Amino acid sequence: MTLRMYQGRSPIFPKEDGKDIMDFDDLLFCHVPESELPYAFWLVSVPWIGRGPIPKLIRDFGSFKEVYEAPDEVLINAAGKRSSLSALLEIRKGPDITEKYNEFLRTGMKISFIWDEDYPMRLKNIPDPPLALFYFGHLPENNRLSVAVIGARQCSDYGLKLAEDLGKALGKNDVNLISGMAMGIDSASQAAAVSAGGSSFAVLGSGADICYPPSSKTLYEKLKTSGGIISQYPPGTKAMASLFPSRNRLVSGMADAVVVLEARTRSGTLITVDQALEQGRDIYAAPGRLGDGLSAGCNGLIGHGARIYLSPEIFLSDLMEDHAQGLMMQDNSSFEKRNAIKPSFDTAADKRHRKYSGCDTVPDDIDKEHIEVYSHLTLFPQSASDIDLSLRKKGLTSPGETGICLILMELCLSDHALQISPGYFCRK
């Protein structure tokens, strides 16, 4: 049998405008009957690497059932010889696919197909969206702002601190935080968002039932209830390097804006940024010190025109300004609520001033004698001897390393500083 014989058959699900289904994109707007779901499930029950031949198969065969029932050679002809296809064919030899589908539904994991209501609207607009998403919890709501927070796995304490601050602010302001649950920036921001009472979503490069990295187990469990664990790969898929670029695409794809907190110049984070740009997302980058390898990627992004991330408040107010329009059209009431917590700036001048002042403010409740030490404290870990040195270089009298340590410990007590490793402190 040749491929030709299958072309021109009438598809069984009609498009809303009455025309026959011709393309993968058309699936977004058609009604797929219940009976087709097991066959669609079969098609996504192996992890496709890269773009995969699914759009082509649907175009050629017209319905999922047709694809399922097509003989081996025809499928190989159509999709090309590849290991994922042979895995599919293998599954077909096993028990009835309808039964398998029902079994899956009983596991508690959920699946959302591209034509489903809850399939993220933002994802439908990226090139080549996945046919289905497997998930625990729920999927990001279309009427809520979503922000992707990404950054290095081996991040500095500065990066961690930024991630925690941003995660907390997003969580408090009901903005969904999308990330990859990796070590470092990803998990720190997500954990902060969840503990601030917000929702966060992790897009995994493995099956949604596999916690990768295993060290994020606590976060993984928390996300199941406050947010979701999402994967385009079927349950049981092990984490493989080749699966991650495609998951990064989904992280930015589900978000309105992408914030890069720390990244080296050649890093996975910057690959995500490239994909985000392709998808037309806003990129924000947190500036770092020149010469700091971990911030080189971010500084480079700012140089190339990314928006600068200065503080959670400024970021949120920018975000609201840019995306309020779209949200308002979808859901009036929720926007007003969000508008109310929009950070307030008294005058335009004040706003401009605050905007570029970064975070160099001294809290009011700091003792007078401690201000000098506090103002030398940064988000980068410093030891007492560093502060001692910079005080002396400024020509000020230093209370000595031991004296500075006492002040630092008091600042820790009053929650203005944090000891991050023996003898090293940073601002809290």
Add this chain to the structure above:
Amino acid sequence: MFTETLSATLQGINALIVHVETDISNGLPVFNIVGSPGTEIREARDRIRAALKNNDILLPPQRITINLSPGDLKKDGTGYDLPIAIGILTAMNYLDPDAVSGILFLGEIGLNGEIRSVRGVLPVVTAAAKEGIKECIVPADNAGEGAMIPGIKVRGASSLEEVIEYLITGREEILPAVSADPKPVFDNRDERIPDFAQVKGQERAKRAAVISAAGFHSLLMTGPPGAGKSMIARRIPGILPPLSLPEALELTAIYSVAGCMPKGKALIGSRTFQAPHHSVTRTALVGGGQYPKPGIISLAHRSVLFLDELPEFGRDTIECLRQPLEDKMISISRVRYNVEYPADFLLICAMNPCPCGYYPDRGKCSCTENEIKKYLGRISGPILDRIDLCTELKNVDMADMRSDDKGLTSAEMTEMVERARKAQEERYKGTGIRFNSDLKADETDRICRLRPKEEKLMEGLYKKLGLSARSYHRILKVSRTIADIEGSEDITAEHLLEASSYRPDLDYFRNT
């Protein structure tokens, strides 16, 4: 004929008197040694036979039996050569039994009759004095050690010929008793220990060294390579208070038993510094072996044990330090013996904060999270639990290095340490406690009582820093020492804050 001479065997750092019984009777000519002798003692037969022959004395062609009593005690070492030889000579009627009785002999004999040094002379002489023995003849090289003990005549012999001549003639000038006054040899300040003035900058680490020396608190230094961790460790013995004579004798006994006495030295008079390489084996570190010998931790008794590159040490090796850190001594049990060696050492450790040494400076540090975790994870938790102070070192700034300001010198630091030691001595008089670091939890609560203001601060610290009960008590003990250094009766808020800035943060070491 049957005769008896006296000698001694080592038990830990103590000695036990051994009676060397000799019998020469008719029968086939054999030379037997019984009474659980080790290999070295069995070999004594050949040494003695040759040495006597070279002094123109031939063993009689008779049956010679030597018994080392008590017979069930395992014995080793070459020190029995001399008592056995004297026993045979007496049994041969060559020497007068009355001239020999009441004298303890110890020494190895060379084939030409020369008497060579042995280990453990000091404890042997101590035991002899306790038993009421009035005279000892030991190798000339070791006679100085033995002379430290009052009330007993110690004669140093350099050849068998001398000993025989002395025993026959009884003329004192042949083997004069060695001077029994330890004072001239007891110098408890080792001039070779370098001065802290050479360590520029590093104010905090130097301060931690003072606290550590003052309260005998174990110290861990972290910092990049070349920051001066070993420099500081090497100088700590110099700021510990000088050894007292009993302490010096105890340390000398350990050195003597271990066979580590420096040549020509009669007494270990100053604090030692032991820095084993991280490839050290368990037995070398804590002691043991086929015949028991004290390990490095006992050589560091009342002194400094420095473990550089702490994570590189074998986990098993380090875990062995748990008991000695708790009990101040090590008991070694083998099938053949059970010994105890004192091991009251000040533990000083140093390590890089990560494999490359620059963490938490992420700009320079090239280690991955996992590498750091793995590196820190190599340190045994129970040992970390026993570290009281933790301090960081940074590479010294150029300005500091060039400046003439030396910061604290060893002399100033010694003064601080001695002030704190005196305060502790008074406080713990009659309690058996020596240092603040020895306090148990209930004693800490009783002795480190806080005023309401400090109590409140401590409560805040407990919550903010996420302390455990153990680290809470540790901060109290360290702040007690800081108060003692400052000469303060009460523990003030400043002392508590300083102590807590030195706390080893276990969370950091375990979950970074």
